[in-house]
Amino acid sequence: MDTMQDLLQKASVLNEALPYIRKFSGKTIVVKYGGSAMVEHELKKNVIRDVALLKLVGFRPIIVHGGGKEITKWTGKVGIETKFINGLRVTDKDTMEVAEMVLNKINKGLVSMMEKVGVKAVGISGKDGSVLRVKKKLSKGEDIGFVGEVTKVNTELLNTLLDNDFVPVICPIGSDDEYHSYNINADDAACAIATAVGASKLVFLTDIEGVYRDPQDKSTLISELSIPEAEELLGSGNIGGGMLPKIQNCVDAIKSGVSRVHILDGRIPHCLLLEFYTNKGIGTAIIGDEEERFYNENE
Numbered sequence: 001m002d003t004m005q006d007l008l009q010k011a012s013v014l015n016e017a018l019p020y021i022r023k024f025s026g027k028t029i030v031v032k033y034g035g036s037a038m039v040e041h042e043l044k045k046n047v048i049r050d051v052a053l054l055k056l057v058g059f060r061p062i063i064v065h066g067g068g069k070e071i072t073k074w075t076g077k078v079g080i081e082t083k084f085i086n087g088l089r090v091t092d093k094d095t096m097e098v099a100e101m102v103l104n105k106i107n108k109g110l111v112s113m114m115e116k117v118g119v120k121a122v123g124i125s126g127k128d129g130s131v132l133r134v135k136k137k138l139s140k141g142e143d144i145g146f147v148g149e150v151t152k153v154n155t156e157l158l159n160t161l162l163d164n165d166f167v168p169v170i171c172p173i174g175s176d177d178e179y180h181s182y183n184i185n186a187d188d189a190a191c192a193i194a195t196a197v198g199a200s201k202l203v204f205l206t207d208i209e210g211v212y213r214d215p216q217d218k219s220t221l222i223s224e225l226s227i228p229e230a231e232e233l234l235g236s237g238n239i240g241g242g243m244l245p246k247i248q249n250c251v252d253a254i255k256s257g258v259s260r261v262h263i264l265d266g267r268i269p270h271c272l273l274l275e276f277y278t279n280k281g282i283g284t285a286i287i288g289d290e291e292e293r294f295y296n297e298n299e
């Protein structure tokens with residue numbers, strides 16, 4: 001049973017959250033969900049509960065999910081070779097078919113989990129309502145198959161869902177002008193959607209604490225980055241792998257009007273609540289300008 005001390009502690013946590021609840025009420029947040037936090041069931045439940053809570057205390061959340069590891073598992077099972085070029089999956093016709101099946105299955109699973117905790121959710125692919133229109137994306141001039149680059153986000157369906165109290169859960173499949181399916185990197189899809197809906201925040205849940213100034217030294221975790229600092233870091237040679245396009249996406253999103261982008265460790269239970277409702281943020285935040293930094297430090 002809780003002692004009075006425990007109860008006071010709980011009350012103080014709620015009290016600490018109050019100004020943040022007020023600040024974020026009615027704001028749109030796009031959560032890119034992928035990596036380990038998607039594979040481990042308990043973490044998955046935590047993420048869904050956190051998004052449900054964000055919704056219930058006033059945020060307008062949109063989930064954009066990946067599922068790269070699951071796609072690789074299923075292409076392996078049916079004997080399709082997996083190949084990535086510059087972080088993008090080479091997607092021939094068969095791979096596209098598997099990717100679409102797997103991502104749609106993940107999508108409906110997330111919707112069920114959300115509904116189970118009492119929050120209305122609708123799962124769609126970017127093909128529904130033409131939410132994600134694409135053209136073929138080349139990798140440094142090379143054809144990598146049915147990989148899409150987002151050319152237009154149709155926000156009509158998304159706004160209809162948000163305005164009617166649903167959480168849209170979106171998988172990164174789009175269609176071209178001939179209505180062929182294309183596989184989109186989920187970070188790219190999240191960035192395009194956040195920009196198009198005018199989100200206040202874009203959050204990437206990933207497999208690492210945040211961005212390190214020096215990836216060999218864990219003590220160099222960066223808690224806040226401005227755009228010039230992020231651009232300098234991109235050219236420093238200290239950012240590699242999937243983090244390179246992720247930070248580029250963060251910079252693009254902020255330049256297109258998103259106020260803040262967060263890179264959070266999806267392996268930490270309740271990382272979303274810790275970031276948004278406590279005084280101590282976790283992970284790395286990339287912020288628009290100095291004014292925003294000043295405002296946040298002094299509010």
Ligand SMILES: Nc1ncnc2c1ncn2[C@@H]1O[C@H](COP(=O)(O)OP(=O)(O)O)[C@@H](O)[C@H]1O
Nearest residue numbers: 035206207208211212215238239240241242243
């Ligand atoms: N400077 C850096 N700081 C943090 N992570 C880095 C850095 N450089 C490279 N990385 C790598 O980027 C990875 C995160 O990108 P990615 O694998 O694409 O994530 P996700 O699959 O969640 O989208 C990390 O696991 C890490 O190995």
Ligand SMILES: CC(=O)N[C@@H](CCC(=O)OP(=O)(O)O)C(=O)O
Nearest residue numbers: 034066067068088089184185186
């Ligand atoms: C073109 C491309 O690479 N698409 C990705 C889409 C899924 C994804 O991005 O999933 P994560 O966020 O979990 O990595 C893929 O096929 O793996």
